[in-house]
Amino acid sequence: MTLPIGFAVTLDRDTRVLDGGRTLLGGFPVRMLRLTARARPLLTGRTVHVRDRAGAVLADRLLEAGLAHPVVRDLPLPPDPRYTVVVPVRDRPRELDRLLAGIGPGVPVIVVDDASSRRAPVEAVAARHGARFVPLDVNVGPAGARNAGLRLVETPYVVFVDSDVVLPPDTVPTLLRHFSDPLVAMAVPRITGLVESPGSDTWIGRYEHTRSSLDLGTRPAQVRPGTPVAWASTACTVARVDALADGFDERLRIGEDVDIVWRVIKGGLRVRYEPSVHAAHEHRGRLGDWFRRKAAYGTGAHPLAERHPEFIAPAVLAPWSAAFVLALLAQRRWSLPVAGAVGATTVLRISRKLDGTQHPVRLASSLTAMGALGALAQTSALVTRHWWPVTAVGCAVSRRVRRVTAVAAVADVSLEYLGQGAAVDPLRYGVARRLDDLAYGAGVWWSAVKGRSSVALRPRLH
Template sequence: MDFSVVIPTHNRAELITRTVTAFLAQQGVDFEVIVVDDGSTDESPQVLGALRDSRLRVLRQPNAGLAAARNAGLAQAQAQYVLFNDDDVVPEKGFLRAHLELHQRYPRSVAVSRTYIPEALGQDPFTRFWRERAESGVRGRADGSPLGWGGYWFASLSLPCRLAEPFAAFGGYGWEEHELGLRLWRKGLWPRLALGARAAHEDRVNLETMMKKARSMGRMAWQFYRMHPSPQVALWTGANPASLALKRRLYPWDRALRLLEKRGWEQGAGAFRRYRFLLEAAYTQGLLEGRGG
């Protein structure tokens, strides 16, 4: 078998149906789909039970978080490669074939999907900003391009199953994917872009939600650093006194709060610049909150 596709899900009945159906329509590759229902209380068990296909296995567990759900799926994977895919990442035709071809060309690599945010998700200022930010990392890159040690996007990537490692649990949102990516990088598994593995990231976003996530990432940066106390991680996360002092000057939280009070600026030419400031300010605030934890 070529692929074990591991998809964690929690209370996203409509999305998980679309994603699994799109995977089951893939051709030219031998695969299984392992959905880990992480304690859903919506209609997810029912809609998954209605999908009759011998290639689909559904595991159910009490709600334990994304890392635990991915690890449960990994423990059941039987194929040559494991592909981690979020429940809101819907693959297009030829997706798995593109992953397989990249692995055949680069045997010790991690294949990263070419995800994009569909235009149908919105054209409001923040969605346009997030679309630009999310897709900028791979825009213009050729198939097989190395993505560097920050290029592990576990929303959708694959790697040799025998070299995969479990995710470490973090106390909040942020850095658990990067932490595993750092371990894989140190093992000589480098991320490369599978350009033909296109998938729609059906993730509706807004400023408030992403600031909350950025703030949590700031808090979790210290846990990441404690796990890997190195200059590399300190500089990457900003979890060090020098970086924190600089960020406090550049991204003061009181200015962020003033911007959030009156948001007429969102319709102006400088909206993207202010969005970047707000996300950095939220991250910095999280760093300040988490440094003593």
């Protein structure tokens, strides 16, 4: 399958064009692509337009390497863009009414009632908006409810939307354009906070608007484990029906969205994250509800580790970056010299791979510095989030662990707060951030202990 004529991709903002357009450097992990004499003219500025098979091959390779992303606004709609909206719901008639009111006329909608305690109000809302109502007598969870709707879909595409989401009118049409790439199986928008929803004005609500677990950021990406966008939520997603096989794993009450995304990726298909459009989600604004939900997210770690042990690692480090971090964590007189030696050796090794490019040592130094910072950020997350029970024990007996924890806890909050411009003051942002980590980490450990496995807690070297 090849990309169609008219398809266009543009280089990621971090992809570097070197040697007068002969070499591209970027992606995750970073890789170098040398363009042949035939391929160089196909790159116009930072864009490749598919006009023939050669352009299709180059654009596809750039997409697969994470060096470029589709120019989604310029892509055509698929030949048959018909879709059906499937909404799983349980006892949320107000939210359902708000969602359905924003879905355009003529779009088939299936509302699956997952054994609501009061079914009549939900059914009345569905009827008022002309949606097909599918009642379930037993609560099966979001995976089972979505599957019940999926089995009734007769269009090429399905849009799964949670009932507490509001869809802007351009979100689904824009996501559909990604399917002009025949390898794309799913496309998801950015999940943002719903303004003026209940609890949105609390300090937790304002924190969640800034740093929601569902918000994957402002940069487009191909969803892929081990990258900054390693998973995607199905709070709102567009999918090709024929790519979903048996649908969601109904044994999962948490993490069923991550599971289906990873299964699609394992099947050799693509999942695109498109932040130029969004879906507004009603975040939890009450501390207790919010904390419990964060912990529930963590409990999905072990079931996912059973199904995808190669994808679930809380940190992915190169051997050299692991050695660099371990040297610094030791906090000995030799720590800085050893860390420096590791960095210098890495610069030398990378510069040899960049032989033939302009200023290979300078470029290798930049890449090594970026890798070191990334490794430190992942280590900080391990200390304060995934491994915090071990960190707490270490703090009780070791001054070095206390120093590491203090630096990690303050540094990540400070950098995030300055970079994101949170709508809550620094103190409460910091408290919320630490509570977020405590809740999620507790959920991960609970699931690991319950499942008698440490797979979800083990970093991976690559």
